[in-house]
Amino acid sequence: MKGSPWVTLGKFVGWRLARMTFTLWAVFSISFFLMRFAPGGPFASEKNIPEAQKRKIEERYQMDQPLWRQYFTHMGEALTGDFGICYRMPDFTVNQVIREGFPVSACLGIFALVIAVTVGTTAGVISAMNRNSPTDYGLMASATVGISAPSFVIAGLAIMLFVFMIPLFPAGGWGRLANVPLPALCLAAPYAAYVARLTRAGMLEVLSLDYIRTAYAKGLSPATVVLRHALKGGLLPVVSYLGPAAAGILTGSLVVERIFNIRGLGSHFVEAAIQRDYTLAMGMILVYTFLLYSFNLLVDLSYAVIDPRVKLE
C-alpha cells in the first residue's frame, strides 16, 4: 500500500487533527487563565449583595473551588461538548447560543465569500487582461481602498447610500433576504479587493507562459483562452487564500454584525469577553479556533486536489 494516495491523505489529515487538538487545548488553557485573571467577574454588578448570597452563587457555579480544579471541570465539560449555562444570560446554555448564532454568521459569511470571490476574480481577470490601462488602474485603486478602509467606514457609506439616499435595503436586522446584501457587501469588500489583486497577479503570470501563447497560436478566441486555459492556473493563489478568507470573514463579522444588528456569533464573542461570561467566552473561543483550523485544513486538502504539483506531506 505504500505510496497509495489514500494512505498519504490519512496520514496528513491525522497529523493535522492531532495538531488541531493540541491547538484547541492550548487556546483553551490560555484563554481560561486570561479570563480568570482579568479584573471583575461574571457576577460583578453595581448592586452589592450579602456575603452569604455571594457564597451560595459562587458555590453554585463552582467558583469557590481552587482554580486548577475549575480548570479541569471546565475542560471536562468542553470535552463532552457541553459548555454549560451562560453566566450572564442564565436563561440560555452556551450550546443554544452557538446553535442560534452560528447559522446566521455562516449564512452571512457564505454570501460574503461568494461576493468576494465573484467580484474579486472578475475584477482581477479584467485588470490582467487590460494591463496598465485606465480600467486596470481604476480597479486596482478601488481594491487598495477596499483593503485599507475599515468595515465600519464602508458600512457607514453603504447605509448612507443604500438605506437613506436610495432606499433599497433595511438599515438593520436579520431574517429577510433584503437584510443580507448590505452586511454581506461590507463584510466582503476587503476580501474581494484582496482576491482581485491575487487574481490579477496570478493571471499575469499565467498569461506570459508558453502554453497560453500556443493557445493563441491555435487561433482560439481571447475569451476561450482566458476561461478554458489561463483561469485554471491563475486562480490557484485565490484558492489558497480562501481558507484564511473564510476564517477571517467569520471572525471579522463582529463589527458588521453590530452595525447591522445581526444576531450572529460575532456579537456574542465581544459581549462575552466584556461581560466576563466565562462559559460563553470559552465556548466561543473554542468554536472559532475549531472553525479556523478546519477551514485551513479543507483548503490545504483542496489545494492538493486541484493542483497536481502539490503533494500532501
Add this chain to the structure above:
Amino acid sequence: MGKTIRSAFPWGILALTVAAVAWAVSFGGLPPADFTMDNGTEVATVDPAKAEGNPERHVLDCLYEGLLRTEPLPGAKIDGPPNQNVPMHPAPAMAESYQVSEDGKTYTFKMRAGALWSDGSPVTADDFAWSWQRTLHPETGTRYGYQFFYIQGAEAYLAAEVKPGDPVEIELPDRRDPLQNFPRGTVLRGTLTAIEKPPEPQLAPDATKEEKEAQNRAWRSEWVYLAEVDGKPRKFCTLKSNKSAEQILNILPDFQKTVGIAAPNPQTFIVTLKEKTPYFPSLVAFYPLFAVNRKCVETHGDPDWTKPENIVTNGPFKLQFRRIRDRIRVVKNDRYWEADKVSLNVIDILALKSDTTALNMYLTDEIDWATSQPASLIPEIKARQGDEFRSAPMLTAYFYRVNTEKPGLEKKQVRQALNLAIDKQLICQFITQAGEVPAEVYVPPGLAGYANPPGPQRDPEKARQLLAAAGYPNGKGFPHVEILYNESPPTHKTIAEAIQQQWKQELNISAELRGLEWSSYLDAQNQQDYYVTRAGWIADYPDPNTFLDMWVTGGSQNHTGWSNKTYDKLIADAAQASDPQKRMELLQQAEAILLDELPILPIYHYVSKNLVKPRVQGFYPTAEDVHPLTHLKVGPRGMKAPATQEAP
C-alpha cells in the same frame, strides 16, 4: 483518481455554493409586529427574581404584573407637551385593593378576583408568598434583595443569618436536582439550640482577599448546628465528611415564622414591615416583587421554565419567542384581567446594541420607539424630528464618587474646590446636549414633598481659595489624582476630559484619565481602587431616600470610604419618622451634609430621551422613564399628528 476529482472540483464547489445560498435564503421572514421598540441590549433573563436593569424592566413589565403597577395619577393629563412628565403612582393590579395598618407597618393586599395566569389558573396570595421566598432564597441569586429589606426578617433570610434560639428551616440533600433550589429537598423545621464552631483560623497578615474568603468559607462549612426538630435534638452540618452530624444543604431562618410575608388564605396577602415605609407601594409595583408561576418553575426547572413553550406569566402580554441578541416578541395575553383595554397585539422588543443603528432603523420606520440616541446627534435630532423627541427630567443623578481615603482627597476643602471648579452648565450644553439638568444638588428636583437644600454654585475663585486653604495653593504639591470611567458610551470619556481640563485651568490640578471596560470599572470601584470615579444612580422608587441612604457608613453602594455619624443618624431617624413632613426635613438635612462634605460631586441629572413615531398614541414622558405598553395605541405607518386623549 486525482484527475477525476480534479475535474469534479469546480462543480462540487458550485453545488456547495448554490446549496448554501438556497439554505440561507430559505428561512422565512416574520409577520410584522404592531409596535416595535428598541431595548438597548439583550435582556439577561426573563426571571424577575434574577433580573436587574432597565431593559429587563421593559420586558418584565410586559410579561408580568405585580400586586400593584405604575399608572398615571387619576385625572393626570397625558397629552401634554413632549417634555413634561406625567405624574405616576402605584395603582391596584394583581391586588384589587390594599390596606395599611395604623402604624404604617402592615400591608394587607386583597387579591383580584378573576386574575389568571396565562395557563388559566388563578393568581393567588400563595403565588406571591412563594415567589418572594424564592427570590429571597440565597441560591436564587437576586440582585435586588435590598428591595425586600423593608420587610421584617427578609434581610436575615437572604443572608442566611441564624443564631441559637431562632426558628430555622433545614433543607436535607434530597433535592430532585441539586442545582435547582426549587422544588426544595425535605425541609425540617425546628429551633436552633447551638452552633458548634471550630476555632477560627488565624490568617497570615499578607493573605489576599481570595485566600481570606476561601479560609472563611472552609471554616463556616465546618460549623455544626444543634437543633431541636419535633422535640428531638439533632446535629447537622453542611459537610458530608462530618460523620457525627446529618448532612444538610442549607440552614435558613424559618420563613413562615420569621419573615413578614404571609398568605393566610388565597385571597389575602399580608406583608409586615420593619418600619413605616411610605414608598413601599412603589417597591411593590417594581419587578423584583413580581410573582412567577410555582408549578411552571417546579415542573421545568431553571432555566427551562423561561422558554417560550414553557413559561407561564400573568402580565398583559405573553412571550412568543426569543431570538438571542435580536428580539423578544410578545403577544397580547387574552387572559389578562384588563385585556379589553390593551390594544397592541404583537410587540417586538429589539436588542439594539448600537444607538446609531437604532436611529437608522427609527428613521427608516423599522422601529417605532428608540430609547437611546448618539449624544453627538441629539441637537440635530431635536431640530429634525421636533416633537417626536420626547425628553424630560428623570429621577437620576450623574455624579463622581471621590475616594475620601486618598491623600489630598481626604480633605473636605479639596473636594469642595474640585466641585466648585466644574462647569456643569457647559457639560450639559455642549456634551450631553439633550437638556440634562446641571446638578448643584444631588437628589434630583421634582420629588413630591421634598425640597433640596441650597447647593453650591460654580465659583472658580472660591475653589482656588479653598484649595490654597487645604495646603495646595495654585495646585502646588497636589498628589496624584485620576478620573476613572467606563469607556462605553464614549460620553463618559468626553465628560471626564472636560472636567480634567477645567481642573487644570481653574485649579492647576493635573488629573489623569483612566478608562476601563465595564467589568474592570465595576471591580475597581467595588475595591475602592480609584481616586475619582464616574457613577450614576437611577431611583429605585420615587423618594429622596433611594439617593441618600446609600451614603451611610459602610453602605453597600458607598465605595467612597466616607463616613459621617450625623448623616447616619439623620438617615436612620428619617426611616423611623412617622410624620411625612418631618421625614423629608431630616432627609433634607442629610443632603445638606452630603453637599457640604462632598464624598460625591454631583454633575447633572439625566433626562429621558425617547424618539417615538407620531403614529404612536398614549406615549408620555415620566420621571422614572416607565412607559406602560398597555396604554399605547398605534395608527397606520407614516401617520402624523397624534390624537389627544385623557388618562383612564
